[in-house]
Amino acid sequence: MLHDPKRVYVFDTTLRDGEQVPGCQLSTSEKIEIARELEALGVDIIEAGFPVSSPGDFQSVVEISKAVRNPTVCALTRANKGDIDAAVESLKYARHPRIHTGIGSSDMHIKHKFNSTREEILERAVEAVKYAKKSVEDIEFYAEDAGRADIHYLAQMVEAVIAAGATVVNIPDTNGYCLPNQYGDKIKFLKESVKNIDNAIISVHCHNDLGLATANSIAGLQAGARQIEGTINGIGERAGNTSIEEVVMILKTHQQQIDLFTNINTKNIYEISRMVSTQMRMPVQPNKAIVGGNAFAHSSGIHQDGFLKNRENYEIIKPEDVGFPSASIVLTARSGRHALKFHLERLGIKPDKAELDEAYKNFLTLADSKLNITDADLLSLVDSDKFVS
Template sequence: MSDRLYIFDTTLRDGEQVPGCQLNTVEKIEVAKALEELGVDVIEAGFPISSPGDFESVVEISKAVTWPTICGLTRAVKKDIEVAADALKFAKKPRIHTGIGTSYYHIHHKLNSNPDEILERAVEAVKYAKKYVEDVEFYAEDAGRSENEYLARVVEAVIKAGATVVNIPDTTGYCLPHEFGEKIKYLVDNVKNIDKAIIATHCHNDLGMATANTIAGIMNGARQAEVTINGIGERAGNTSLEEVVMTLKSRYQVLNIDTNINTTNIYRTSRMVSNLMNMPVQPNKAVVGRNAFAHSSGIHQDGVLKNRENYEIMDPKDVGINESSILLTARSGRAALKHRLELLGFELDKSKLDEVYEEFLKLADKKKEIRDDDVALLVGDATRTERRIKLEHLQVVSGKTLKPMANVTLDISGEKFDASASGNGPVDAAINAVKQIIHRQVTIDEFLVQAINHGSDDVGKVHMQIDFNGTMFHGFGANTDIITASVEAFLDGINKIPVQ
């Protein structure tokens, strides 16, 4: 039978301490409801005494959320505990989270105290909180740098005083994974009443080891993990919820530990928190980053297309992402291009695929990434019926103090024609040069330019509607050079005019 790990989410308390990430009460309720849908067991809703806004948020979240435990943070101070109890009065399952520093640094340099006095204050805080709620969690701040023997004394005393959860934070992200795991094991082996409480981890990411330390703690007996969405938090952040949950899911046969998390909601919740807190998720972030399930190397793409598990240890659907991304870049091979073409509904024989692939490589050298629109346009160029009029050469001179001039060479049924013209702008000059060659009385009724990927290196997609003797013809063109794309769109429309 598997063990159960409780997920304690502190996105709305520790996560919100990040400068610039503050949320209003309405936004906090929105996040809290998403966390409830996600399946977290405990929501740390705020630090009630810290501000009227935090107090109000804890009150309103307590009203809005049904089944998760709602937790309010306090210091080991009676007034803090009283205010937290008041803020939690509407919670169906309230918890007060109180504590004090237990490391040499905190005892002597932050609190100007001594170990015996700190132990006494810890016990008093738990006993006082117990008067208001049954569920009391105690945190030993900076436990990561606390001496294990003293930490064990404090943990045993607060459990005896009524603590239901004892939180062992690596507040400064100092521990190595084996050190943190050994610390949890020491408590399991040396605290007589440890079976009366749940051991919690609360790890920070200052050295990039928050998730590793949390997993080490779980492997040694911790059964509550304190985490945040996207790993947000003070300084380098907290342990990431999605990393811990998916580690347990992916390595279940080794760890044999379950959570209540509905993992298919992970990606959606990640995006919500990122948007509301204006905190972008780094592209290479584990589990929820833009590139977490993206493959651009031709070798990797070929492997994934043959069997996803060649390069993916998680199914993207498990975290709420529809499918892996086969990103088309200059490093992509024919297999990836063929796969994308098939998804878009194109079936090309080998010779046409080779032709499109050569054009694809030329475009990929100009762009960082090729999108579906780019591919469709490349296929259109290779598969559309032979055009009578083709753009052979285009040169434009333009600038702030220069009159725009264009020189155009067209191939019309195998014969070359040249013309030069000026215009109100470089596109107008190029179109005027084309008109000198084709001798068609056409009017441009609509001229629409769109960026496909919204970047400065993007392909410009041009749609042009032209009028010839009262009949409308539509032309399309695309190129990283918008003037070339415009001329191509104009010629595409001209080519659709029936030959007299």
């Protein structure tokens, strides 16, 4: 299969890994609604669920397969025939089906999760890929806990599963352990050392336990990975997954330096962020990058002054690029005259310098005691009758 070497495929696991957050279970109809928005967003792969885990998850994969046309629909399995059979059955309506199977690759998982040996785990990995390949052409293999795996054993495993038919190899930092340079070096080593690596796409799947999921994902892409796995709003197990909107906007903002692109329609980002937040009953923290309520809010006087002179002084992304309603100048006790003048003019009031100085003095007194400054408050600062034409 030929791929544009600059293209990054976006694999969304909001409906699988994202839904593993306690209290965030979705109904099938809610999943379908989100899946359709993911399709409109332009994601390449939707991981629709873990079919063997429950009848509800199985049915969700079936219905999502019917509901979307363009994205690949992916079903997760462990490395055993029962899981794979359930996944194959759930994907029977998918236009572009993918099985995502795998097993632990770190000695920690091999010894303490599977009570096994490297040799036995390698054999199980190969068997799972071969078995899945009998039913579905597109097979992604995940080497769980690759972030802590021995690099030479990981390379051996990756080479073996590609030889068995894997089209994508997922190198998860399952516990969010790696530093960006460590993770990037791991991807680089696989790219340079696995002889058949060009027969598959390398995928990065990073968790955020140390707050490094996005940084690690970017490091992996720079080292040669061409698929990014993550969730909307960065939701997921424990501290969450890589935030898709962050990676997408990093690539767009640094197009010249990184020279990679996705097919994401970035203007849909804010809308789907709000939908996922509402459906999963998970508020987005105000200071969340790209989609947080304060992502484009300016409250410091120095920042406000610079922004009003030229928005690029303090904005590297335009709100409209991600579908955000607009940038805002928030009035607080730290705001300056320029911001107050901006809001008064917005209300049709154009004070001269003396009037602005007096209004600003009164404003600071008010802002020290009141959290939210309203338009009515602003009008009370000036003789608004004087400005009525």
